[in-house]
Amino acid sequence: MNDKRRPTAKALIELATEAEDAARAVKGVTNSEGAEAAWGRSSVMLAASNGFSGGYKRSGYSLSCAVLAGEGTGMERDYDFTSAPHASDLESPERVGRIAAERAVARANPRKAETCKVPVVFDPRVAGSLVGHLVGAINGASIARKTSFLKDRLGAQLFAKNIRIIDDPLRRRGLRSQSFDAEGVQVKPLAIIDQGVLTSWLLDSATARELGMTTTGHAHRGVSSSPSPGPYNLHLEAGEATPTELMSDIKQGFYVTDLIGSGVNGVTGDYSRGASGFWIENGKITHPVSEVTIAGHLFEIFKSMMPANDLEFRYGVNAPTVRIEGLTLGGR
Secondary structure (H helix, E strand, C coil), X not given: CCCCCCCCHHHHHHHHHHHHHHHHCXXXXXXXXXXXXXXXXXXXXXXXXXXXXXXXXXXXXXXXXXXXXXXXXXXXEEEEXXXXXXXXXXXXXXXXXXXXXXXXXXXXXXXXXXXXEEEEEECHHHHHHHHHHHHHHCEHHHHHHCCCCCXXXXXXXXXXXXXXXXXXXXXXXXXXXXXXXXXXXXCCCEEEEECCEECCCECCHHHHHHHCCCCCCCEECCCCCCCEECCCCEEECCCCCCHHHHHCCCCEEEEEEEXXXXXXXXXXXXXXXXXXXXXXXXXXXXXEEEEEEEEEEHHHHHHHCEECCCCCCCCCEECCCEEEEEEEEECC
């Protein structure tokens, strides 16, 4: 997890400049919000009352770029970024800038959409948020307080049988990898969802005691805070269909590339978020769409989830393209 290289400020500035130059070179880009490159390293040492003593070092590199395309009321913004514990795992600055620009240009001059109920396809950049909503609902603190809509669903079939969601703290060069948790408990990979079934809560020692269970090694903490449960490197396993095949039978639908706000109720499972993206017509992505709301219930979202085969490990929470049936699209 520790890259021993120490980049200079000049080297970081050059990375950011290369990314921004690549973005501004794309036809249709009208302005730039800039690019940023960063590096850091931290050391963690833990001594606990259970006799544990250990430590590790972690490095982190990141590069991002955001630009504008279009003019006036048709102007749109988009971005791309890359982050990794090792500099050699970063995407090239030319690619980060070009992808940011191409996304912004594609979104320019969006149209409105009529209110309807359609299949919704989540781009990998936002599909991980659905995994995040699940993990928030199975956090031991929420279960102990009985403030989760999943509080009585341990062992229940929430997803289709081909769905697996893994939390892997030992993944090589993972953004959140570590060998022990904030209480000195050894960590290990855990299939939170296995064959569609919810197998476990995420527990630290305190929440495990409240629930009469054993910690799962998911304690996290800051320098001055007490431990609380949380995930490591999460991913939804890939399916077999390509993204194109996943959309091929959609006559009218919505492809989400950006989500706005946090209108998800962890107590009831109600889901409602602002979104932008592209209209799907006869299996093809067509014109950009903005200023819509997608709404449903997380039970139904989980039940109908269909992943594509394009999983990549780029974030702390990773998912392939995902299709969800019958969400309500709130438009004009």
